Amino acid sequence: MPWDCVFGTAQAIDADTRPHTKTAAHANTCQQTYEDDIVKEPATAEQAAPTGMTKLPGGRFTMGSERFYPEEAPSRTVEVDPFWIDNVPVTNAQFADFVSATGHVTLAEIAPDPRDYPGLLPEMAHAGSLVFEKTTGPVDTTDISAWWHFRFGADWRHPLGPDSTIEGLADHPVVHVAHADALAYAQWANKDLPTEAEWEFAARGGLENADYAWGDELAPGGAMLANYWQGLFPFANQMLDGYERTSPVRTYQANGYGLYDMIGNVWEWTSDWYVSASRLAGARAAAKKPSCCATPTRQYRPRERDSVDPDTPDNAIGRKVLKGGSHLCAESYCQRYRPAARHPQTIDSSTTHIGFRCVRR
Numbered sequence: 001m002p003w004d005c006v007f008g009t010a011q012a013i014d015a016d017t018r019p020h021t022k023t024a025a026h027a028n029t030c031q032q033t034y035e036d037d038i039v040k041e042p043a044t045a046e047q048a049a050p051t052g053m054t055k056l057p058g059g060r061f062t063m064g065s066e067r068f069y070p071e072e073a074p075s076r077t078v079e080v081d082p083f084w085i086d087n088v089p090v091t092n093a094q095f096a097d098f099v100s101a102t103g104h105v106t107l108a109e110i111a112p113d114p115r116d117y118p119g120l121l122p123e124m125a126h127a128g129s130l131v132f133e134k135t136t137g138p139v140d141t142t143d144i145s146a147w148w149h150f151r152f153g154a155d156w157r158h159p160l161g162p163d164s165t166i167e168g169l170a171d172h173p174v175v176h177v178a179h180a181d182a183l184a185y186a187q188w189a190n191k192d193l194p195t196e197a198e199w200e201f202a203a204r205g206g207l208e209n210a211d212y213a214w215g216d217e218l219a220p221g222g223a224m225l226a227n228y229w230q231g232l233f234p235f236a237n238q239m240l241d242g243y244e245r246t247s248p249v250r251t252y253q254a255n256g257y258g259l260y261d262m263i264g265n266v267w268e269w270t271s272d273w274y275v276s277a278s279r280l281a282g283a284r285a286a287a288k289k290p291s292c293c294a295t296p297t298r299q300y301r302p303r304e305r306d307s308v309d310p311d312t313p314d315n316a317i318g319r320k321v322l323k324g325g326s327h328l329c330a331e332s333y334c335q336r337y338r339p340a341a342r343h344p345q346t347i348d349s350s351t352t353h354i355g356f357r358c359v360r361r
């Protein structure tokens with residue numbers, strides 16, 4: 001549940017890195033050749049040009065970074081097939097069309113079943129979602145409860161609580177969507193959620209191994225190139241980029257692929273289960289061992305049970321990879337406004353700073 005969220009912390013998360021381990025190119029004989037650093041995404045099919053999407057060429061690129069947080073390392077060569085991706089995150093207007101057409105009810109609008117959450121206090125068993133509220137001054141930044149508050153009645157139509165609305169926010173990214181909500185939208189639109197590798201390939205905009213989606217400087221010449229937090233988090237937002245919370249999509253310049261808001265504004269769900277560096281390293285090592293006359297594992301894809309937070313064994317809820325950072329990423333706290341940045345999030349979480357976009361293969 002959202003109250004278990006460990007989101008937005010600047011702590012060095014013991015995480016990896018490699019959402020899909022290597023492809024092992026193998027011959028028909030017992031001699032096998034491994035391409036240790038090549039990850040191949042699933043084969044895809046050509047599609048007609050969809051509205052509001054851009055066709056990306058696919059190819060090999062350097063995924064991850066060794067210059068920031070440990071969960072992004074090591075840098076490795078990854079290959080993705082060509083795919084289409086939404087030019088912008090899904091907006092409130094688009095999500096409203098989906099809800100109107102399907103009657104979909106988001107997770108944040110449903111009271112949690114105590115049977116699914118052992119230890120849940122009865123007074124907390126109400127529909128709601130996590131809302132960010134800045135503090136009045138400096139706080140212990142290891143305690144996220146100082147700025148994250150579970151608000152009954154907060155949902156995508158009421159982003160700050162039951163008395164709030166999305167009036168005037170039609171072109172802002174939809175928020176308070178759990179992973180299943182994002183996937184339901186994608187399926188309705190005959191699309192899918194991106195893999196972590198696809199998302200990062202898209203965010204880099206064709207720049208090889210750059211720190212940011214636009215180059216190697218966060219704010220070149222003082223230019224604000226994404227919606228993030230300028231100032232001291234979580235109490236002093238200078239809003240040099242003009243926005244304290246979400247911003248209309250396309251407010252900032254597109255990246256090299258013509259995609260908007262890949263960085264900042266809202267974190268975006270991907271389809272990949274999150275795994276720790278140590279676990280993934282073990283899987284890779286096992287996959288490398290040659291096995292005569294046996295077909296090696298061509299691709300290790302993390303499973304849901306692999307993604308469960310080992311520090312919260314009582315909470316067996318899987319975690320997916322979030323990408324892109326949000327309007328809450330701050331140089332003073334959490335520098336995850338970069339293509340390589342990643343964060344684990346339990347799939348039932350919804351907040352004021354998580355949204356999504358879709359792909360088509």
Ligand SMILES: [Ca+2]
Binds near residue numbers: 227239241244245327
């Ligand atoms: Ca901002």
